[in-house]
Amino acid sequence: MNGRFEYAIRYQAVVTCLKPFRTGGKNRDSQSILLHRDGVPFLQGSSLAGALKSWKNNEALFGASSEQNGKTGSTEGSVIVSDLEFEPNAATVMRPRLRINEQNGAAAYAAKFDVMHLQTGTKGTFELLWCGKKCEADDVKQQLEEYLSALNQGLICLGGQKSNGFGRVQVQAQCRQYNMTNPNDRTAWIMNSMDGSETVELRPVRDDRIILHVTSRTNSLLVKGQTPEGYGEGSVKAAQIKENDKYVIPGSSLKGAIKAQAKRIAPFLNISDTQLESLFGRESRKENGQSDNGIAGKITFSDAIFDDKAKRTAVPRIHINRFTGGTIRQGLFTEEVIGGKCEWDIVIPKWKPEKTKEQQTGALLVLYALRDLGIGLYSLGSENAVGRGRIEFLQIDIQTENGSAFIKCRENEVTVQDENGILAAWQQMGGDEP
Numbered sequence: 001m002n003g004r005f006e007y008a009i010r011y012q013a014v015v016t017c018l019k020p021f022r023t024g025g026k027n028r029d030s031q032s033i034l035l036h037r038d039g040v041p042f043l044q045g046s047s048l049a050g051a052l053k054s055w056k057n058n059e060a061l062f063g064a065s066s067e068q069n070g071k072t073g074s075t076e077g078s079v080i081v082s083d084l085e086f087e088p089n090a091a092t093v094m095r096p097r098l099r100i101n102e103q104n105g106a107a108a109y110a111a112k113f114d115v116m117h118l119q120t121g122t123k124g125t126f127e128l129l130w131c132g133k134k135c136e137a138d139d140v141k142q143q144l145e146e147y148l149s150a151l152n153q154g155l156i157c158l159g160g161q162k163s164n165g166f167g168r169v170q171v172q173a174q175c176r177q178y179n180m181t182n183p184n185d186r187t188a189w190i191m192n193s194m195d196g197s198e199t200v201e202l203r204p205v206r207d208d209r210i211i212l213h214v215t216s217r218t219n220s221l222l223v224k225g226q227t228p229e230g231y232g233e234g235s236v237k238a239a240q241i242k243e244n245d246k247y248v249i250p251g252s253s254l255k256g257a258i259k260a261q262a263k264r265i266a267p268f269l270n271i272s273d274t275q276l277e278s279l280f281g282r283e284s285r286k287e288n289g290q291s292d293n294g295i296a297g298k299i300t301f302s303d304a305i306f307d308d309k310a311k312r313t314a315v316p317r318i319h320i321n322r323f324t325g326g327t328i329r330q331g332l333f334t335e336e337v338i339g340g341k342c343e344w345d346i347v348i349p350k351w352k353p354e355k356t357k358e359q360q361t362g363a364l365l366v367l368y369a370l371r372d373l374g375i376g377l378y379s380l381g382s383e384n385a386v387g388r389g390r391i392e393f394l395q396i397d398i399q400t401e402n403g404s405a406f407i408k409c410r411e412n413e414v415t416v417q418d419e420n421g422i423l424a425a426w427q428q429m430g431g432d433e434p
Contacts, residue, residue, distance in 0.1 A: 086124035165251030165302035219339035249304035310340030374409025
């Protein structure tokens with residue numbers, strides 16, 4: 001930032017987590033999050049700035065990096081982005097995860113792990129500060145408020161695990177402008193005062209994403225929040241995951257099931273493994289003794305949230321000796337299954353202006369996989385072999401910048417409404433239906 005300036009704009013923003021929020025841990029430890037020395041969780045300002053810049057690259061505001069003659073350099077931007085600091089008493093949640101072997105669809109070796117995150121509803125604050133010439137202020141103010149609007153609208157998500165639905169926030173912001181030729185403004189600047197600030201009206205910005213809002217109903221689903229500890233009367237249940245007093249199917253679980261089915265369908269749409277990895281992402285891969293950082297998927301899956309009418313049922317089970325086929329002594333235990341209506345979103349972004357075809361092909365692939373889920377070709381959650389996780393009804397509301405459509409699936413019946421011809425255009429582009 002230039003040491004000489006005649007005008008400054010400061011934004012103070014308050015964010016509320018609408019989805020789980022992960023800030024990352026030390027040494028890639030999934031069971032911790034970033035904390036200041038005083039124990040306050042935070043997201044680094046560099047990460048926040050990177051997320052803003054990834055939505056719309058503005059080198060004048062956020063700077064640029066370059067490489068010339070084998071040397072890496074950078075250009076400083078005119079905006080200072082603070083850390084996003086959360087409440088000192090912010091509640092954390094440990095969510096169980098299971099890494100899947102994509103070759104056989106089973107759990108990978110040593111695949112069970114936990115991920116810590118801040119729970120939905122957590123609040124935090126950050127600041128944006130610009131200093132420059134007065135003649136540039138109006139244009140800069142408009143641009144910065146577009147970034148804040150995009151963040152509030154969900155076009156920008158923050159932190160880790162974004163493809164699993166994490167990092168969506170709601171934003172409220174105050175703006176204070178300082179004219180350094182005005183004595184009162186100079187005093188307010190020196191005192192770091194926001195007195196006289198104005199509430200920012202965050203207007204909607206262009207949304208070129210494809211959003212699939214899914215409503216589904218099941219009567220016996222289990223996503224294990226914990227495993228049984230012991231057997232017999234009084235044994236611990238294999239309980240469904242629950243957060244903020246709502247039963248949930250984690251976005252990672254939804255993505256895993258839908259990705260597996262999409263992989264089966266992809267050859268019929270001439271989608272390569274490379275394109276599939278770009279859409280859904282993949283874990284880090286070791287080649288020639290070295291590991292890469294994996295690929296972050298572009299498609300985002302939110303958690304599926306059950307409504308207040310969800311019915312919890314305790315189902316007794318018997319632990320079987322796999323060698324003899326008989327019942328293990330004192331082998332009675334209980335599983336907790338959930339039935340009811342749940343809703344979730346799948347978002348397919350247009351990551352580059354020229355990538356409209358890839359975006360629509362990705363949406364078509366996901367729609368086919370959802371249709372197969374709705375007509376019972378595969379299930380969600382755990383214990384599929386004993387009938388858990390079958391979907392009784394599924395509706396997909398499709399929102400695009402060019403209009404909407406919807407699909408309903410029930411058993412072997414599929415109903416499509418496509419008045420704007422959106423699905424017909426996608427299917428013509430994607431080839432024959434699998």
